Amino acid sequence: GAGYASEALKSLLADMFSRRGLHRVVAVTVADNSASRALLTRLGFRLEAHYASAFYDYRAERWVDSVGYALLASEWGAN
Numbered sequence: 001g002a003g004y005a006s007e008a009l010k011s012l013l014a015d016m017f018s019r020r021g022l023h024r025v026v027a028v029t030v031a032d033n034s035a036s037r038a039l040l041t042r043l044g045f046r047l048e049a050h051y052a053s054a055f056y057d058y059r060a061e062r063w064v065d066s067v068g069y070a071l072l073a074s075e076w077g078a079n
Ligand SMILES: CC(C)(COP(=O)(O)OP(=O)(O)OC[C@H]1O[C@@H](n2cnc3c(N)ncnc32)[C@H](O)[C@@H]1OP(=O)(O)O)[C@@H](O)C(=O)NCCC(=O)NCCS
Pocket: 001, 002, 003, 004, 005, 006, 007, 029, 033, 035, 036, 038, 039
């Protein structure tokens, strides 16, 4: 809640796109992890997929959905 995750992810993306020259970065998180989803959206990631019953949550002892996000180098440059 102080911006540290956004700052860290921004640095990581700058390294991947600017220094390493990657074309596309993907991120997958549990669908009901709203904080992770907000972080990805804040950084410009696009929601591309919803995977049904994709991860087994051992603490809750049930299958949970996950979601896939992506960001292209061209989109990162536009931010
Ligand atoms: C996912 C996770 C890292 C996101 O962290 P986060 O604190 O929401 O994200 P940030 O560090 O970027 O902080 C952003 C928040 O800080 C606030 N903020 C305060 N001061 C700020 C500043 N100087 N700069 C930027 N944001 C600031 C923002 O307004 C935002 O608040 P909001 O969510 O109420 O809008 C965190 O929820 C977490 O550790 N979760 C548990 C582990 C987990 O889920 N891991 C992934 C699955 S294994």
